[in-house]
Amino acid sequence: MTKARAFLLPALSGLITLLPLVAASGDALLRATRSDLSPADMARVEAVTRPATDFAKAEAYEAMSGGGATSDARPDQDAFSHPSSTLSFEDQERFHLGNALFGKLWVAAPSSTQASDGLGPLYNARSCMSCHGRDGRGSPPEGKADAVSMFLRLARPARTEAEREAVSRHEALNFPDSIYGEQLQDLAVPGLKAEGHMQIRYEEQVVTLAGGEQVTLRKPSYSVSDLAYGPLDPDTTLSPRVAPPMIGMGLIEAIDEADILGHAVRQKAEGQGINGHPALVRDHRTGQLTLGRFGFKAQNASVRDQSAGAFSGDMGISTPDRPNPYGDCTAAEAACLAMANGVQQRLGDTEAPDPVLDLVTFYSQHLAVPVRRKVDDPVVLKGKAAFYAAGCASCHVPKYVTRRDTPDPALAFQLIWPYSDFLLHDMGEGLADGQAVGEASGREWRTSPLWGIGLTRTVSGHSFFLHDGRARNLTEAILWHGGEAEKARNAFAALGPQDRAALITFLESL
Numbered sequence: 001m002t003k004a005r006a007f008l009l010p011a012l013s014g015l016i017t018l019l020p021l022v023a024a025s026g027d028a029l030l031r032a033t034r035s036d037l038s039p040a041d042m043a044r045v046e047a048v049t050r051p052a053t054d055f056a057k058a059e060a061y062e063a064m065s066g067g068g069a070t071s072d073a074r075p076d077q078d079a080f081s082h083p084s085s086t087l088s089f090e091d092q093e094r095f096h097l098g099n100a101l102f103g104k105l106w107v108a109a110p111s112s113t114q115a116s117d118g119l120g121p122l123y124n125a126r127s128c129m130s131c132h133g134r135d136g137r138g139s140p141p142e143g144k145a146d147a148v149s150m151f152l153r154l155a156r157p158a159r160t161e162a163e164r165e166a167v168s169r170h171e172a173l174n175f176p177d178s179i180y181g182e183q184l185q186d187l188a189v190p191g192l193k194a195e196g197h198m199q200i201r202y203e204e205q206v207v208t209l210a211g212g213e214q215v216t217l218r219k220p221s222y223s224v225s226d227l228a229y230g231p232l233d234p235d236t237t238l239s240p241r242v243a244p245p246m247i248g249m250g251l252i253e254a255i256d257e258a259d260i261l262g263h264a265v266r267q268k269a270e271g272q273g274i275n276g277h278p279a280l281v282r283d284h285r286t287g288q289l290t291l292g293r294f295g296f297k298a299q300n301a302s303v304r305d306q307s308a309g310a311f312s313g314d315m316g317i318s319t320p321d322r323p324n325p326y327g328d329c330t331a332a333e334a335a336c337l338a339m340a341n342g343v344q345q346r347l348g349d350t351e352a353p354d355p356v357l358d359l360v361t362f363y364s365q366h367l368a369v370p371v372r373r374k375v376d377d378p379v380v381l382k383g384k385a386a387f388y389a390a391g392c393a394s395c396h397v398p399k400y401v402t403r404r405d406t407p408d409p410a411l412a413f414q415l416i417w418p419y420s421d422f423l424l425h426d427m428g429e430g431l432a433d434g435q436a437v438g439e440a441s442g443r444e445w446r447t448s449p450l451w452g453i454g455l456t457r458t459v460s461g462h463s464f465f466l467h468d469g470r471a472r473n474l475t476e477a478i479l480w481h482g483g484e485a486e487k488a489r490n491a492f493a494a495l496g497p498q499d500r501a502a503l504i505t506f507l508e509s510l
């Protein structure tokens, strides 16, 4: 395994190189070292998070992907829907209340069920669960069906000096379409026209792997039909996004930012062409600059931020963090602004007053990561070695120890195995959407966590992967990797059929 060792320098080294990186990221001061650990704990954490070097047997606690919070329930279709095992009895109650709200179907205002109205007027889905079905991932529409768990984000780059400054001060991530706003809503309440419909065309491309196996990839192109309110701005780009699985979100939030930054430093030092960088974003509630971790472009700082954004953009429901009851309606959509909204002063200032957002956030933070299967299987271990040797683990970083001082003790000081560096990477032209989001360019994506990926078919009934679901299985997902991941992709394609199959078996055990 000398090949594997060669690219794995210890994480968290090179603090001196880190300083310019932090400065170059704007005025935020992301911490370069962990502040929650004593020197003795720090040494322990470094030791347990060191990359694997022995592939003859499983590592200690390797099966427990979500640390102590891992769910050991049967790996059936509900595998992503269990609460963290570390929740107190009282918090399990909160989790169940949050679950009901996550599945709640919102209705158009006015309605006799006043606490459930306020949907839209423009929207993509009526509940969180419609997209994150069984807390798993969505899929692109097949055949003529409308997209349910997938939508197009709309944005244009800065045009003026003032707009460029707003982006560099992190006050704007990019600029909405002047008519259609930040995302295309393909549904609307009765009496209002939906904005339009996403169209996908696939073109097939054949790729030949070592050993002669041929794989057909489908390259999508996106357009919008039935635009109801006039043309899109010529500078507006379309970024397709499929709903990702919901597991382990609170644990991702509990990873120390210094650990994530440390991987950017390590990648640079290794000089292998992998150069992840952190996304600095403004938390919508506090206005603070912080590390973005959620969403395909790491554009959201917290689970709460992501959830409030989903209430507003995906369902048109206002919350204390996003108080506009008209969601993504713009001034140019006068018919939308003329519709009723669901605010009932008696119930609060927003359609979903607290504690709704609190409970949904809590639920989203505590969906447990399922226990791994077959960690000791010789084929799985062989695939794990191939995963490291191909350079996958440089971005899909296996393990972390969460902060000791998290606000929520159920998530503190856990050894977790998300398989991501949570950094942005140039993934090449093939995956590019051409849409810059804050510090993420139109070719960059956040490394997707891989925990739970082997249960995709079990939970969601399909195996569509990547941000837009173009890959129909894991092999296709890997073959789409380009840019900084091109070397790893080529190493995978060059493996003999047995090693390649073992690598896939390893992914299926996650």
Ligand code: HEC
Residues within 6 Å of the ligand: 102, 124, 125, 126, 127, 128, 129, 130, 131, 132, 148, 149, 150, 151, 153, 241, 242, 243, 244, 245, 249, 293, 294, 295, 296, 297, 303, 306, 307, 310, 311, 314, 315, 360, 361, 364
């Ligand atoms: C119309 C479909 C849709 C609905 C409805 C929806 N989501 Fe999502 N969700 C997505 C998509 C697509 C993404 C990826 C977003 C991106 O990258 O821009 C996402 C991302 C997320 C993430 C971050 C996942 C990650 O890996 O970073 C969380 C958390 C989340 N959604 C929670 C919610 C909650 C809570 C609700 C209900 C209030 C909700 N979602 C409603 C489609 C949806």
Ligand code: HEC
Residues within 6 Å of the ligand: 274, 387, 390, 391, 392, 393, 394, 395, 396, 425, 427, 431, 445, 446, 447, 448, 449, 453, 464, 465, 466, 467, 468, 474, 477, 478, 481, 484, 485, 488, 489, 492, 507
């Ligand atoms: C340069 C960093 C990088 C390297 C190296 C890399 N990946 Fe990825 N990987 C990513 C990013 C970023 C995404 C998200 C891309 C997207 O959705 O368009 C991703 C997505 C994936 C997915 C799909 C995840 C999902 O939920 O849809 C799989 C599977 C995957 N990678 C496996 C691998 C394997 C196996 C290797 C090694 C052969 C590898 N990756 C190497 C960055 C990397």
